[in-house]
Amino acid sequence: MLAKARQSLRAACDQLNIHPDVYEELKWPRETLAATLLIRMDDGSRRAFKAWRCRYNDRRGPTKGGIRFHPNVSLDEIETLAFWMTFKCAVANLPFGGGKGGVCVNTKELSQTELERLSRAYIEAFAPFVGPDRDILAPDMYTNGIVIAWMADEYSSITGQASPSALTGKPLAFGGTVGRVDATARGGYHALRHLEKSLEIDPDNSKVAIQGFGNVGYHCAKLLHADGYTIVGISDSSGGIYDEKGFDPLAVMQHKHETGSVQGAKGHGKTRNITNAELLELDCDVLVPAALERQITLENCDRIKARVILELANGPVAPTADRKLTEEGHIIIPDILANSGGVTVSHLEWVQNRSGYYWDASEVADHLKKTMERETQAIWALHNEMSLSMREAAYIHGLRRIAESVEARGTQAYFDGA
Template sequence: MADSSLLADASIRLETALKYVNISEDAIERLQYPKASVTVSIPLRLDDGSLKIFRGYRVRYDDTRGPGKGGVRYHPNVSLDEVESLAFWMTFKCALMNLPYGGAKGGITLNPKALSKHELERLSRGYISAIADFIGTDVDILAPDMYTNATVMGWMMDQYSIIQRRITPGVVTGKPISMGGSQGRETATSVGAFQVINTLLPKFDQSPERTTVAVQGFGNVGAMLAQLLSQVGYRVVAVSDSQGGIYAPQGLDIPSIRRYKMSSRSLQAVYCESSVCNIVEHEVISNAELLNLKVDVLIPAALEKQITVENADQIQAKYIFEVANGPITSDADSILEKQGIRVFPDILVNAGGVTVSYFEWVQNRSGLYWTSEEVNQSLKERMTVETEKTWSIAQEFGVSMRTAAYIHALNRLGEAMDAKGTRDYFQSSQ
């Protein structure tokens, strides 16, 4: 495996799953390194007239099962190592969900909050101009990720179309509806995670009314998931964002908190009636303290590497559903397992986003667009089917759900790679 800390950590999960699959040495060798990566410099003329250079990345880890697929993130910590790791996870996520895609990822190293909207648009278009030869509807398809949204995706699709001199909606998913986006795409990751939780918790006799939940990361995905859970009776007792968190053992009114945050950009435990919001009794906590709460369900929905060997023994939740990418390091996995904590992996739990991205790509290529009801029903069916298959594999081999997810994905990847011929095939008599 390549010398990159995040990617090496991610690959440990692959090595564990390899013990339970029967795929060729050729396939294993091909999965050791990303297929292609590009690093670009993007010059940006700032609003004050000065020039600044930003570093951008795009990695296509594997495209055996179809074109690369993966988001573009804007964050100060974006690096080639991180993008490679995320593309690796996307490879297995797409195979796990049986999507005709390989894994890819991209990003720009920046603080998006430090740029104006005009600067962000110019930077987004500059990124596409720099990587235009590396992407395409049948080559590598972009999507929103951290600090990118439908508007940014619209800029990117438009810029690529300008370069190609034709309308190319299929090169980007997560676009505005008016530009060929899909109904249900903005909530897809949350809805998909909700379906996974609802499929798995009943297997442990864990009903919503008797289940407490803490959500780290009250952004678009975490906030929507918290609301979906609270609507069906789960007691969400803690949420947090980048500034810190709030905790109320009696439960939080998530819709009120979401409305308050959208209007004030701050996180407060409030209860709202119409436009009047009153602060309710709560405790202010840090993100680290939220992770250590004694709750039934912990949902890391922020950044990677939140639960590590340093704090894993302090986790008190019974079940962890990884909505963020890579929130638990591989060395923390074994500690959590020894404590009897069940972890449900990111490549399954947060796969709703890429699944509806696939639906959007299909709609763009066919010119036929689905209703939100059709999208959500198709999403529910696929998330439920693949969750049940992963659960069955975990029971069959007596392994964790993470290992089972990689086994499931590896079997599909290995079959596709071996279809092109293996050492045994070429060495056999003609």
Template sequence: MFEIAKQRLEPVFNHIDINEEVISRLSVPKRSIIANIPVRMDDGSLRVFTGYRVQYDDTRGPTKGGIRYHPKVNLDEVTSLSFWMTVKCAVAGLPFGGAKGGVTVNPKELSLLEVERLSRGYIRAFADVLGENRDVPAPDVYTNSTIMGWMADEYSVIARRQEPSIITGKPLHLNGSQGRECATGQGALFVLNEYARHRGWEVSQKTVAIQGFGNAGYHFARLAQTLGYRVVAVSDSQGAIYDPKGLNVKDVFRYKTENSELASVYCEGSVCNPLDYQTITNEELLTLDVDVLVLAAMENQITQLNADKIQAGTVLEIANGPVTPQADEVLESNGIAVIPDVLANSGGVTVSYFEWVQNKAGFYWEEKEVVEKLQKIMRREANLIFDLAQRYQCSLRTAAYIHGVERLAGAIDQRGNSKLFNSSK
């Protein structure tokens, strides 16, 4: 997976001249740490879980990246994600490098108390390499604000002082930020709206299908529907539902939360009434004839095996790495635009940056101010990337990587390179 991730850099070097030292620096992570985390289970037994933290590059500032709990977490995956975070923070213009962490575990098999012990154990295992000016974690797949609150609390116990800026994505009453919960979906919608403006779309005429109905997918769907987009399909890990007339996003999410399954419903008060809809598979959702296909689940969802079946006019990546490089080529040849993850899902890390700033300052903003600041950054960076794609006649992904790599290269070069030191002889 890491080798696939690095393939994203190859088209960049066809358009801009980058010093060889920059390429060398961005080809390998700065630091990779593996730790075994012992956890006392509710039945008294002891289990040992494997945890990871990869700090890819800190040239532009302390590293930043989420912690995920998933059975498939491994060093290769975490390294790839930390690479993407490095580029993403540069794309968004944030004073951060990239990192990522994770634990190989199925959290659905653990009790809440066991998840808490695991989360505190993760911080104990990695506390020596974390810090508000060193490496700042955040939530990711199957972690949330509650878990971040436990982790921040455990770090304060170890450090013997309150240091809320050590972790972002915390609950509001534990020094979290307004607007963080919906930031990833909100940021992605700001980017899509700019794309729609460039294309001259009438958004009320556009249909959207969303793979992944977790936090990011739900908030994107909710906000998009408010603006007039017609959300016709959503999915979770169990399957998908489809109604060409459109779904009631808030009601679908409420039903899923209460019943652990997807269904198209209309809710009034405490009563939810079923509506007509089709049950389809995740694979079928990917191939629906819609205007926008939103990928908000996991990596490698569109590959060279199914890329030719995609009918959407535009693909919006809210998940990290949901389209492989080989699939990118197929989609591009078929005239399908891909709004890349390093731009589209950077709203989450941007509001994490806001939380970090607020924690360090001890001064907190209202949600309206957070959203306004997020919109300003997402619109600015999206338009810069759209302009680069036009200038270089390249894909939006290549333009985004050009944008991020130029900022990384500037930071690396300005610390000194072979050209500088040879010129001083």
């Protein structure tokens, strides 16, 4: 994955004629730490779990990124996600570099007490690697507010002082911020709404399919539904549902809470169960991949009907598929822009923790909206001015800011002229 992600970096460097020093610095992570977490299980046995933390680049500030608990987590995935996070923070113009962490585990197989031990063990292993001025942690896949609260508590115990700004995504009572729960979805929502006129999208006559109905997918569906979009397809890890008349996201989430799956939920017309693969290929105007990486590939991109793809997941469209879809006229609002709302509000949480002054919901919402609209407009302008895909434009937009930080410390050209 990282090798393919570097192709976007190489292309952006070539487009901007960036000094080679910048590419050399960004093509590999600054540092990555691996650990084995040994956990006492409820039955008295011990199990070992592989864990990682990557600080990809810190030229613009301390690294920032989530921690995911998933059975398919790997070193390559963690380093690639940290690479994307580096650009995401630059695209949003935040004073952070990119980081990421993860544990190879199926949380559905753990009790709550085992999950707490695992969460605390992660911090015990990586405590010297992280901190409010070095590497700031946040929730990601299968890590939520309570997991982050356990981690924040463990970090404070190890350091001997309250350090709320070492982690974001905390519960409100633990120093979290209002507006964080739906921030990733709301950021993508603002990006799409800002481009409606340019993309000639009429919400009242537009159909949306959403892959992934966790926190991000659910809140995106709720926001778009409230604005008149018809949500015709929804899926989670167990499968999906389709109804051309649309769904009420609240009712679907209630059904999921009761049954463990979106399948079987009823829409406003004739509802039928579908697979995740079928959801991606639905006849709709906007497709929102909000689940895992590499869901749209060369094998299925010919069957994608949505004109607009809003990437709320990280890397849901493979690079080869991205090129083909772009050539065929699809507009892909890339992940490093579309899902940057989460880290934008996490930055506000970090700022509030450090100052001890907390904003109200309207201030957080206004800041997120202004940030997303400003950066979306800048990337859309680059897309048009340079005849680039939206992804290429986003990478160039972020790379300019990272390059300024690298070049400010001196490049070969500076020392040759000394």
